[in-house]
Amino acid sequence: MRVGIDGPVTVGIDIGATKILIGSVTRQGEIVHQTRYGIDLSTESLLKSSIYHSIADYIHEHRKENLSGNIGVGVFGHVDFEQGDWLGTMRLPGMEMIRFREDLKLRYGMNVALDNDVHTAALAELHLGKGREYRHFLYVNVGTGVAAGIISDGRLIRGASNYAGEVGHIFVGRDMEQCMCGSSWCLESAASGGGMINRVIRWISEYPNSRLLPLVKSGEITTADIFKAARQGDSLATKIHKEFIWSLGIGLVNLVNILNPEAIIMGGGVMRDGWLLKELSSFIYQNTTGVSRRGLKEITVTELGPQVAGLLGAACLAWDYEKTG
Ligand SMILES: [Zn+2]
Numbered sequence: 001m002r003v004g005i006d007g008p009v010t011v012g013i014d015i016g017a018t019k020i021l022i023g024s025v026t027r028q029g030e031i032v033h034q035t036r037y038g039i040d041l042s043t044e045s046l047l048k049s050s051i052y053h054s055i056a057d058y059i060h061e062h063r064k065e066n067l068s069g070n071i072g073v074g075v076f077g078h079v080d081f082e083q084g085d086w087l088g089t090m091r092l093p094g095m096e097m098i099r100f101r102e103d104l105k106l107r108y109g110m111n112v113a114l115d116n117d118v119h120t121a122a123l124a125e126l127h128l129g130k131g132r133e134y135r136h137f138l139y140v141n142v143g144t145g146v147a148a149g150i151i152s153d154g155r156l157i158r159g160a161s162n163y164a165g166e167v168g169h170i171f172v173g174r175d176m177e178q179c180m181c182g183s184s185w186c187l188e189s190a191a192s193g194g195g196m197i198n199r200v201i202r203w204i205s206e207y208p209n210s211r212l213l214p215l216v217k218s219g220e221i222t223t224a225d226i227f228k229a230a231r232q233g234d235s236l237a238t239k240i241h242k243e244f245i246w247s248l249g250i251g252l253v254n255l256v257n258i259l260n261p262e263a264i265i266m267g268g269g270v271m272r273d274g275w276l277l278k279e280l281s282s283f284i285y286q287n288t289t290g291v292s293r294r295g296l297k298e299i300t301v302t303e304l305g306p307q308v309a310g311l312l313g314a315a316c317l318a319w320d321y322e323k324t325g
Helices: 044-062 100-108 117-128 193-206 213-218 223-231 235-259 274-287 290-295 309-324
Strands: 009-015 020-025 031-037 067-075 078-080 085-088 111-116 137-142 146-152 263-267 298-301
Touching: 009 044, 009 117, 009 309, 020 044, 020 309, 031 044, 031 309, 044 100, 067 100, 067 117, 067 309, 078 111, 085 100, 100 111, 111 117, 111 309, 117 137, 117 146, 117 263, 117 309, 137 235, 146 235, 193 213, 193 223, 193 235, 223 235, 223 274, 235 274, 235 290, 263 274, 274 298
Parallel strands: 009 067, 067 111, 137 263, 263 298
Antiparallel strands: 009 020, 020 031, 078 085, 137 146
């Protein structure tokens, strides 16, 4: 443990689709240590063993430090918050639940709080990010998919099944591409990184002169390429870009009118572009009702580093859980 760290540190675990990040976090939000591990999604048992081996390695390595006895875990997919079980993910249909709280209590005698990664990212904003300035805000993550954490009166809204904030599945238009949830009406088909790339691949044959064609052929297309091509006037990219703003804008206008937040804080890879934020903000301010609009003080991008926001959020989850049980 480093000299100058006052009090115990909390272990945060961020389980993403491409990596597992485990770290020790102080109450001030400083990451004292962090270790990145691989995750194996190829089968359910390899997934489980890659996660549990990573945790065992980290705890073994840091067991002599002043650990708080609480672990916060953020995962993608659906979580039973009350029980501390990971119920599954659309990426692994039919996956058997993983009983994090029960298993980790048994192995290490530690208390475990578990939630989905967008809820933990919203808690990171609330305790350590721009959300400290507000009591009512939306944290909206636009990455491979789209999801939100809703903070109302200083608390995260979880809903009846801990599924509140699934903004990606707001219906915005019929007969779009089929979403992972099975519907063809979802915002995520037009307004997520994964959805936009699928659209390019699906529509490219109708746009043989598109700048995106060589990128599709090489299989290396990114959302940054799509927006760059849109700025250069490419017709296919412009169509995808317009529908991105329109779909995400509709979803957020509806949420602002329903929830009356003071701020929208955007996270995820796609929204780091200031140009997009400006366009999205104008759409939202133009289309929300007057009272909601006046209450909405800021639409901005998170200041928390994308690599560590999940880890910080997992630690914040453990602190909240410690307080409320
Ligand atoms: Zn959907």
